[in-house]
Amino acid sequence: LAKTTQPISMDSYEGQEVNITCSHNNIATNDYITWYQQFPSQGPRFIIQGYKTKVTNEVASLFIPADRKSSTLSLPRVSLSDTAVYYCLVGSKAAGNKLTFGGGTRVLVKP
Amino acid sequence: NAGVTQTPKFQVLKTGQSMTLQCAQDMNHNSMYWYRQDPGMGLRLIYYSASEGTTDKGEVPNGYNVSRLNKREFSLRLESAAPSQTSVYFCASSKGSEGLDEQFFGPGTRLTVL
Numbered sequence: 021l022a023k024t025t026q027p028i029s030m031d032s033y034e035g036q037e038v039n040i041t042c043s044h045n046n047i048a049t050n051d052y053i054t055w056y057q058q059f060p061s062q063g064p065r066f067i068i069q070g071y072k073t074k075v076t077n078e079v080a081s082l083f084i085p086a087d088r089k090s091s092t093l094s095l096p097r098v099s100l101s102d103t104a105v106y107y108c109l110v111g112s113k114a115a116g117n118k119l120t121f122g123g124g125t126r127v128l129v130k131p
Numbered sequence: 132n133a134g135v136t137q138t139p140k141f142q143v144l145k146t147g148q149s150m151t152l153q154c155a156q157d158m159n160h161n162s163m164y165w166y167r168q169d170p171g172m173g174l175r176l177i178y179y180s181a182s183e184g185t186t187d188k189g190e191v192p193n194g195y196n197v198s199r200l201n202k203r204e205f206s207l208r209l210e211s212a213a214p215s216q217t218s219v220y221f222c223a224s225s226k227g228s229e230g231l232d233e234q235f236f237g238p239g240t241r242l243t244v245l
Contacts, residue, residue, distance in 0.1 A: 052231050054231065056234075061239070062238065062239070063135075063221045063223065063236025063237055063238060063239055064174065064221075064234075064236055065236070066233040066234065066235075069231070069233075107173060107174075111231060112231070119176065119234075120173075120176075120190070121166075121173035121174040121175070122173050123171075123172065123173050124173055
């Protein structure tokens, strides 16, 4: 499984865009990149998944450069309720069900 | 739909006691998972079940056993609890049998072993 590196924490203000970058230098050809969000005292929640270039849904965008050695989760116009821990996961179908959640990035949105 | 439910929500055990954590999902998902999360840490996979009748070890299986009772239910048993097993336990499920499928998590069980 590819190892991921994320910042431990980030602060932002309401209405700003938050960008969290995840490094995964040893990503394999068949690996996908998935992001989960976890609020305090709750289980994680799936946000977005991508393989290359850009993926967008109603919650976030995921940018993946051509070399795929990193990816950036973009949260547009955050609110206080976006305060959470965000996990970057890299894995492939070949790895079966063994997903690894690293330490995540703790995002604090201030008023 | 209730999604993924877990019981109990809280539990305090003494060292050496046993207990079973229950998990059920009503989404007709094939795969189910048990994770543990220690304070300030990410989740670590204990066991998973890709389909009814099958179970496989995850990253930290020692000290635990699991049972996939049917498609809906996946239980986690601690035979002889130890203080190192103090943690929050999350159950999850996914539609497919591959780890990349979106996982839906339960609310967690907070376990303290004294």
